[in-house]
Amino acid sequence: VSHQGLGEFEQMVLLAIVHLRGDAYGTPIVDEIERRTGRSISRPAVYVTLRRLEEKGFVSSWLGDPTPERGGKARRHVKLEAAGARALRDARQIANRMWHGVDLATLSTR
């Protein structure tokens, strides 16, 4: 996988997967992001992002068993891959480096 930066939304989705610890699929990811950010987000955007992250090799997915309350459709579970973990770490480091030496208290609000 080539060296690609992570978008803000991609980061949120990846971090939600990390927080969910192995029980990640569409619905809980949406809930997790909404719970932690306090914002309501677009559900389709999460699915589109998941698809893109999988194309990039940052996550992988597998189908669970179909259940009747899902109209006989299977769940698509996702899990973080090594490349995804590396991308998260890179993003964190870049952010840290950029934040280094910035004192929020002295920032003018002008």
Place this chain on the structure above:
Amino acid sequence: MTPTSMPPRSATRLLRRALPADVRDSVEGDLCELYVRRRAQWGHVRASLWYWREAFAFSARFAIERIAAWLRILVGPDGMPSMLDFKLGGRMLLKHPGLAVVGGIGMAVATAIGAGAFAFFNLYLFPDLPLHEGERVVTVANWDTRYGNDDQRVLHDFLAWRSEAKSLVDVGAFRTSRRNLIDATGQADPVTVAEMSAAGFRVARVAPMLGGVFIDADERAGAAPVIVIGYDVWTNRFERDPRIVGRTMRLGRTTHTIVGVMPDGFKFPLNHDYWVPLRADPNAYAIGQGPDLTVFARLAPTASKERAQAELAVIGKRMAEAYPATHGHLTPRVMAYTEVFADTGGANLAFLLVQSMLALLLVVVCLNVAVLVYARTITRTGEIAVRTALGATRGRIVTQLFVEALVLSLIAGLAGLGFVAVGLRHVDKLLAMEGGAPFWVNPGLSVSTALYTLGLALLGAVVVGVLPALRATRAQLRSTLSALAGASKPQLGRTWTTLIVTQVAITVAALPPAMILGEHWVYLAVTKPGFAVEEFLSAGLLLEREEQAYADADLETPAFRNAMRVAQTALVARLDAEPAVTGVTFATEIPGNHWYDHTEFEGTNSRRSARSARVAVNYFGVFGVTFVAGRAFTPGDLASANVRPVIVNRTFAEQMPPGGRVLGRRIRFVYHGDTGRRAWHEIVGVVDDFPAGKVGVEDPGDTKATVYQPIAMGELQGTTIFVRMRGQASPFASRLRAIAAAADPSLQLRRVQSLDTAYALQRRDWKMAALALVLVIGSVLLISAAGVYALMSFTISQRRREIGVRVALGADARRILMAVLGRAAMQLALGVGVGLALVGVVDFALGRELAGRARPFLIPATALLMAVVGLIAAIGPARRGLRIQPTEALRSD
């Protein structure tokens, strides 16, 4: 889980269609799970609404995703098109000339219609005003809620708006009048003059090129008459005389001093070249009376249109309370300056809709071409496979096919743009005859029209190139994977069948009315009036309205009629004295161009539509019209103003309701909204139909029955005078002008031309209309045929191997072919059937015009034509099918 607790089924279907296969199940499952939970919480209705919203959101989001993916394919790293692709595209067109011609013509006509509508809407309905801060120039009008139009008699309101409105500056008004410009030799030339407030020059913010402009004081009665002229007048009439200011020019009986020359291109308020001060004395008119005026202004520096509107509404309300009889139904409205001249009535949405419909027309045409291209692309699977093996990506191949289509659609777009340019020039010529388009209308092709056409070409290329390419390359992937397994081949689905059936149906339904109209138009384009037209000179005759002497409302006053009578009598007397003139007469219109009225017969309730012509007493004598029965008009017939006899033509007499006689029977005219009883007129004569044939009858269903009423000289303003000459009439035109100016300088002659020319111009317009119609009908037929052709050649190429094998096994090739042809025949039959049903509905709506006695064969003939066209289109591919050799078919696969 019970079925009723499932989410709305149609929403789920929408989701399934919109989502890509890899996420379809998981999204549907997740949403279903959430729906079940929400339903327990919120109840059925709210949960269903939620589900629908989510279904729409997902469909839209993934549609965007799909488009983005296509774009990535098109402009991806190896997807960029090269010059070679364009060259290949050109070569493909030459290799398949049939496809290029059929597709090209169809796309060109569709593009022309779409781009033409765009150009027209932009030019005439949503123009930019080319003045400094033109968007702040407005007009103010009084909207009449009773009739749904503007009441232009706003003199008193104009003065109130000018003195009271704080949000408007430089409030002015104008009206257009036609004046006789008399040159040094006494020749009269009617010109269009703007009578305008001095504020007009301030609103336009254009300074004169020479001298000055007039000022507010010039508008007062008794001020010396002044005039400002335009650049073209200065150039053409005064040879750019630098000392023009101070010279004089004569309009009618008044001599005006030229005070200034405006720069090139200045035509404010509409398309004017002469400006005189507007003199309108409010004391001369009651409230709600006065000349027709158009009021203009600029918004004050900090004011908005809304504020001006609010302010004028207050003034309007006060006027309505003070003068309920004249102003109770009037509301002032402030509009963008150009809006009052091309009133869209807030119908922008409708225009947008028409625009989209026309773009859709192109898409439908392109879909047809797309299937043709698809059928061709399928035959190139070998080439595509080789290129894939050599490392070309799907994107690269799609790009190449897109560029091939782009070459075709660009050529078609260019041709379409050419049609539009010709059409616009024609519209401009027509407008020029009516006095020219407003100064903000630029009749040339604009950049935005060219860009729109480019957009249409791209849209066309996407439909024609990318859709088949994506399908073909997908088929390619699939068939290479499963070739040995004998997997099913690509198919043309139900959509295509529906499209063909609809297309054939629309063609069958649209052809009969179009053919009747076209036949009539062609007839009008070639029919000659059948009398010695070249011996007649015709001219519109008007008496000039001197400033203040006769306002618009006073046209029917006895004083004005008398002036008109004196002038016209003098003109006729002078013309009669000319040795070359053999006769002079007049009528309301040139022969055959009279308006329609309703007539009622005495003693019956029966009404007929007939042309109503008002003619001079000697009209039939001068034109040499033969009498079938009765007598001609005599001067004695004019004695009473109301109870005058009439003469009818042969068609009218033949179409009269039963009652035996014609002569002596009485008729009267009935007008729309008529309450009073009108006078009865006795029929005293019957003349032959004149002019010959149906010349001037615009609608094929209209009658040529005509009723002639006698009129006296000067009775009507705006009649047409006819001068009959010995031999050719046209050389006499300038002499006629001179005689008219000598008889009375305020007599205006308009469109002095021989009747030969007048009819030739009409025939030319019909020729253009007929040509346009033939082009449209032709392309509709062509596209329908192309659809059938595409279907057949596709089916044959798909079943090539099967046909080959069956022929090899000894089957009768013809029987196999009949089976193959069956589908095309079925679709044709279905389309013709639906079309016939449609045509029945249309016929019923038109009052059984189409299937009437006159044309019992038209509808069956159309159906037959469509079937024949379809079968001819099918024959080519079918013959190719017959020629398939078993060995060849087997080898090729």
